[in-house]
Amino acid sequence: MELKNKKWTEEEFLKMRKEVLTQWPTGKDVDFKEATDYIKALPEHKNFAKKLRKASQEGITLAQPRAGVALVDEHIKLLSYLEKEGGADLLPNTIDSYTRQNRYHECEVGIKESVKENRSMLNGFPAVNHGVKNCRRVVESVNLPLQARHGTPDSRLLSEIIHAGGWTSNEGGGISYNIPYAKSVSLEKTILDWQYCDRLAGMYEEMGVEINREPFGPLTGTLVPPSISNVVAIVEGLLAAEQGVKNITLGYGQCGNLVQDVAAIRALVEQAGEYFKFYGYNIELTTVFHQWMGGFPADESKAFGVISWGAATAALAGATKVIVKTPHEAVGIPTMEANAQGIKATKQTLNLLKGQRLPMSKELEAEIQLIKAETKCILDKVFEIGKGDLSVGAVKAFQTGIMDIPFAPSNYNAGKILPARDNNGAVRFLEFGNIPMSQEIKDFNRQLLEERANLEGRKVGFQMVVDDIYAVGKGTLVGRPEHK
Amino acid sequence: MELKNKKWTEEEFLKMRKEVLTQWPTGKDVDFKEATDYIKALPEHKNFAKKLRKASQEGITLAQPRAGVALVDEHIKLLSYLEKEGGADLLPNTIDSYTRQNRYHECEVGIKESVKENRSMLNGFPAVNHGVKNCRRVVESVNLPLQARHGTPDSRLLSEIIHAGGWTSNEGGGISYNIPYAKSVSLEKTILDWQYCDRLAGMYEEMGVEINREPFGPLTGTLVPPSISNVVAIVEGLLAAEQGVKNITLGYGQCGNLVQDVAAIRALVEQAGEYFKFYGYNIELTTVFHQWMGGFPADESKAFGVISWGAATAALAGATKVIVKTPHEAVGIPTMEANAQGIKATKQTLNLLKGQRLPMSKELEAEIQLIKAETKCILDKVFEIGKGDLSVGAVKAFQTGIMDIPFAPSNYNAGKILPARDNNGAVRFLEFGNIPMSQEIKDFNRQLLEERANLEGRKVGFQMVVDDIYAVGKGTLVGRPEHK
Amino acid sequence: MKKKIVLGVIGADCHAVGNKVLDFALTEAGFEVVNIGVLSSQEDFINAAIETDASAIIVSSLYGHGEIDCRGLREKCEEAGLKDILLYAGGNLVVGKQDWEPVRKRFQEMGFDRVYPPGTPPEVDIEHLKEDLKI
Amino acid sequence: MKKKIVLGVIGADCHAVGNKVLDFALTEAGFEVVNIGVLSSQEDFINAAIETDASAIIVSSLYGHGEIDCRGLREKCEEAGLKDILLYAGGNLVVGKQDWEPVRKRFQEMGFDRVYPPGTPPEVDIEHLKEDLKI
Ligand code: B12
Numbered sequence A, B: 001m002e003l004k005n006k007k008w009t010e011e012e013f014l015k016m017r018k019e020v021l022t023q024w025p026t027g028k029d030v031d032f033k034e035a036t037d038y039i040k041a042l043p044e045h046k047n048f049a050k051k052l053r054k055a056s057q058e059g060i061t062l063a064q065p066r067a068g069v070a071l072v073d074e075h076i077k078l079l080s081y082l083e084k085e086g087g088a089d090l091l092p093n094t095i096d097s098y099t100r101q102n103r104y105h106e107c108e109v110g111i112k113e114s115v116k117e118n119r120s121m122l123n124g125f126p127a128v129n130h131g132v133k134n135c136r137r138v139v140e141s142v143n144l145p146l147q148a149r150h151g152t153p154d155s156r157l158l159s160e161i162i163h164a165g166g167w168t169s170n171e172g173g174g175i176s177y178n179i180p181y182a183k184s185v186s187l188e189k190t191i192l193d194w195q196y197c198d199r200l201a202g203m204y205e206e207m208g209v210e211i212n213r214e215p216f217g218p219l220t221g222t223l224v225p226p227s228i229s230n231v232v233a234i235v236e237g238l239l240a241a242e243q244g245v246k247n248i249t250l251g252y253g254q255c256g257n258l259v260q261d262v263a264a265i266r267a268l269v270e271q272a273g274e275y276f277k278f279y280g281y282n283i284e285l286t287t288v289f290h291q292w293m294g295g296f297p298a299d300e301s302k303a304f305g306v307i308s309w310g311a312a313t314a315a316l317a318g319a320t321k322v323i324v325k326t327p328h329e330a331v332g333i334p335t336m337e338a339n340a341q342g343i344k345a346t347k348q349t350l351n352l353l354k355g356q357r358l359p360m361s362k363e364l365e366a367e368i369q370l371i372k373a374e375t376k377c378i379l380d381k382v383f384e385i386g387k388g389d390l391s392v393g394a395v396k397a398f399q400t401g402i403m404d405i406p407f408a409p410s411n412y413n414a415g416k417i418l419p420a421r422d423n424n425g426a427v428r429f430l431e432f433g434n435i436p437m438s439q440e441i442k443d444f445n446r447q448l449l450e451e452r453a454n455l456e457g458r459k460v461g462f463q464m465v466v467d468d469i470y471a472v473g474k475g476t477l478v479g480r481p482e483h484k
Numbered sequence C, D: 001m002k003k004k005i006v007l008g009v010i011g012a013d014c015h016a017v018g019n020k021v022l023d024f025a026l027t028e029a030g031f032e033v034v035n036i037g038v039l040s041s042q043e044d045f046i047n048a049a050i051e052t053d054a055s056a057i058i059v060s061s062l063y064g065h066g067e068i069d070c071r072g073l074r075e076k077c078e079e080a081g082l083k084d085i086l087l088y089a090g091g092n093l094v095v096g097k098q099d100w101e102p103v104r105k106r107f108q109e110m111g112f113d114r115v116y117p118p119g120t121p122p123e124v125d126i127e128h129l130k131e132d133l134k135i
């Protein structure tokens, strides 16, 4: 199939579906019509899109953890605990890494070993292997909406199974679940595969079932400049909209500087809104703010500091939901208790900040303008290079480094840009690679980094980047040289 | 002695000193001249005033815990742990409650019982009973400046002993260590007694020894409107300055609304600075921000949320130091470990926010103006009623309810004002009692509370106050009615 | 007739907020509250109870010295002729976060009829008072 | 001559940041780094080691499946003729926060010469490499 940013025809979709549903035996249990009835029969409070809408109207920020283990009963126990003890507002089903690579045979091994060893040997819930019925068991056992959270380049079968299983939200996108998560999967393929997932969500919408879709905002989670992630978010949002998705949550991973983080969320909402409107899509847009996604401090008290500051920023930015880290982050998949602890610290902070927003200021205004200008520089070029077709543009943009994600493992990513923090901890561009920014923007970024270099008595360079990568884990935001 | 806001003569001071130093046997070990030599010989980094100056110049916020146990060795162990494991920047010696009431005999009981039971039976360090030599043992065993933190209406002997013991900062004041801490001690007496403590600090200054003084900002720690605590801070600052104190840290207890909290600190610095200048005092002024001083949530993860949000606000406000709470706050005096945890979460947050400030905005500007205007209304009246003498004015102001602290236990406090939160969580006046505010200010406060009442579908009234008292402990800032 | 309750915070303890809230809650619940406030000695409690002929004494201690401050109160009540008067204690009774059961036991052995852990809401207290005073 | 080191992230693991930083640090320290990147199979490691005649293989695993992914690597090395090649493993090797000693033991029993807990900085690694390779 040729990649185009155009809604798939029913024929195209059904043809592909036949293939998809035979990728693993559990695929045969998917019955679209029956599934729509099933979801419609679920109580309203288990619908992701509806819960987000309510939060958005009330101006509150919801808290959602990450969580998933190998076995169904254990997984249900985990989610129930996060709901009851943790006070989560939305529940995830984090999918294991073998499923993400479509290695369902290895999942079987992991499931068996988990039974044998009596602890989860998988880092998530292998939803494909467990199939529709077990996904439904999960949704029926909890009282909150469910989402699949993964990192799967080809998530077509997974998406079929989770939606048929009553999970009303799916995270991911053709760029955001490829470049940070894969090495040698072509972007063309992942965009196509995610068009399938989006079209599937669109078909549910057309049947009157609301499905929320959430591109993965933080990408590599490590010093991603806001304009870079906002570009990806807007592109994936537009691609999803074209396939009929109606309810979209765009995301952003905390960088750590309050003004920049709030500006990023505001710029994202405003700019995405403009693009949706310009291209004629009627989208219900919400936002997700990810607590710091890079390396964490191993000390649990320090981790609580990072978690709470993320929660506070999410509230001050007015994000619709916040994805919660845990005090175990630096070390390993959290226990159920540690996971609940992260949610509790988060919710306490959100509640203290309910209704509070960062007021508009000269600084905030300037940062919003900067992010929007940077974002526009890139997006203009993406449309140009795709000759008006956004999907083609995106593929070419990655080929040529017009879009480029720092620290990404993918061979399809140029890997030429480098980010570093300025003196206030805001993430700036140290190397632009082929990112097409105006000279003014380039000079401004450079100037900010030179200011930092001056203060630190060293040159702007890669050591600064390395120091910044370690910084939060070592307890600071900016990675200053040790002796200064 | 007649109360006047006038520097004590040497004669007055020495006469009083004779009496003071015989209040308990350990008083005889105080030798002022020898003590100044002792402090001068201490390394610079153990001087409180110097460390604050450095922080203020660098624009960073220091973290200081509260801590104190009955026995000297245990106390040293505790402080060393908070320094090394916790990473505290400044150390406290929290004094026990019997010492605060000058009940040194009961301290002896507490010390003996602590030895017997092998756990601290006192809620702090009984510095008077332990005497100068033991205070010096403490200062010699740690690497940070030491402060006495207490709540002692008559702290003359205590102040003599701790300063001679090498502790270069003393918290308290004639109002702030009376009204929230005592029931039947006259304000006239405590102001006189604190003039003594201030004069003592002033005498050290005159000998070339820098001593920091810190009025206790948060008062009852419970919904104190910023203007109320700023008035007390400015009055105590001026009284201290008159006695020759040069290095003053004015304090404020977090209310929870970011804009109001930042505004309170900025208003305090600016306004206090103006008063010092107007009255011709040359003061080195720094600020202390207290993490939420009211009822805490019992859940430790939630407590971490409260702690971290306090740390973040302190940083955004640009306070010179922050007083740290612990995850045990709601339950009891923290273990050494819990205390260090509070510091670690705080420091992580401070470090993430290093250099970040809440930018000026319309809202912040307005809040600063409001707090200053409220503060001025009260201060003008205090000066007026004292016929120009601030100490007399303060006494009369409390008699007449012109100054009035909510929820205070003192019989010398009118107890007529009531605070409550507005819809954004900012603390406002529900009842003004005799506080002399302009009609405009009164109407504005009322209007904000009416807006909240409307939203909650109930009347403005005492139930609102009770709900707000419980709110943070129950996980929110504003105490909304249960079913709404 | 309304039952009279003596309420106060014992020892050198100045925590006034909970005391004011308890006063409000007990009064709302229909008791006649004799609030002697903070920084009250054992004698203050006993005198107030005698003067007002109260049915119960509610001792708060927040600051950690509760254990020292409460010792002997029951005996002094007996000596003063306050036979079988109800004695409740609550607040943050001991220093630090301790296992609750041993603490409860220590206070019950001191003669308190009911002992409450930190953060017990007034409603619990009120329910027990009604039960114990058969209202 | 510079010692050659094969570096990579094993299994279905995509964590690339630590890999890039390790590459930078090892290169700075004077090693010739053959970085096969993330999502590398046991075979990828072995082929790279054979092709470049490397002295050591450094396996990173961050995502939790390290235990499953690393099993049999030593045996396969032997089969491929890589006798006594140094095998190090580090990252976040297992699922969850586990006691470190048993984890270390399990990996050593699998044939790893050195095994590192989460957050071990590159310097430690470098020091040990120099020691083990007698540089
Ligand atoms: C950034 C990040 C991501 C990014 C990665 C982007 C990218 N492509 O690189 C994204 C968001 C994509 C991601 C995805 C996932 N992640 Co992740 N991620 C992290 C995080 C926050 C930081 C990692 C990092 O970059 N650190 C900075 C670098 C410099 O440090 P480092 O990676 O630890 O590497 C250093 C050391 O480990 C050491 N080292 C490494 N190898 C070796 C070898 C030797 C011999 C030695 C001596 C040292 C050594 O040196 C390196 C350089 O200093 C960590 C948690 C943390 N550490 O705070 C979780 C973490 C590694 N991720 C985790 C998981 C589970 C996942 C996911 C499965 C999703 C999920 N369930 O949440 C997916 C994995 C998908 C896949 N197929 O792999 C878990 C692993 C859990 C476990 N082992 O029990 C962690 C620990 C988080 C957690 N507590 O749950 N993640």
Ligand code: B12
Pocket: B066, B094, B096, B097, B100, B123, B124, B151, B180, B181, B218, B219, B220, B221, B222, B293, B294, B295, B296, B297, B328, B329, B330, B331, B332, B333, B334, B407, B408, B409, B469, B470, C012, C013, C014, C015, C016, C017, C018, C019, C021, C022, C058, C059, C060, C061, C062, C063, C064, C065, C088, C089, C090, C091, C092, C093, C094, C095, C096, C097, C116, C118, C119, C120, C121, C122, C124, C125
């Ligand atoms: C505000 C506060 C202060 C204010 C008090 C202002 C004032 N005058 O009222 C200030 C700042 C002055 C203060 C001072 C001190 N405090 Co203080 N304070 C608090 C704090 C944060 C909140 C108390 C409060 O007002 N809560 C709100 C009210 C509504 O709740 P409450 O007081 O718990 O009361 C309720 C219940 O306990 C219950 N209750 C009370 N009595 C009874 C009795 C019965 C029978 C029943 C059923 C229920 C009941 O009902 C009340 C109403 O709901 C608490 C910690 C916390 N709880 O979060 C520490 C706390 C009580 N303070 C403590 C200490 C140690 C002190 C100091 C010694 C200073 C220090 N070392 O830090 C001094 C004491 C000086 C003195 N002489 O007493 C400790 C006590 C430690 C312990 N027991 O191990 C606490 C627990 C903090 C801590 N973890 O260290 N404090």
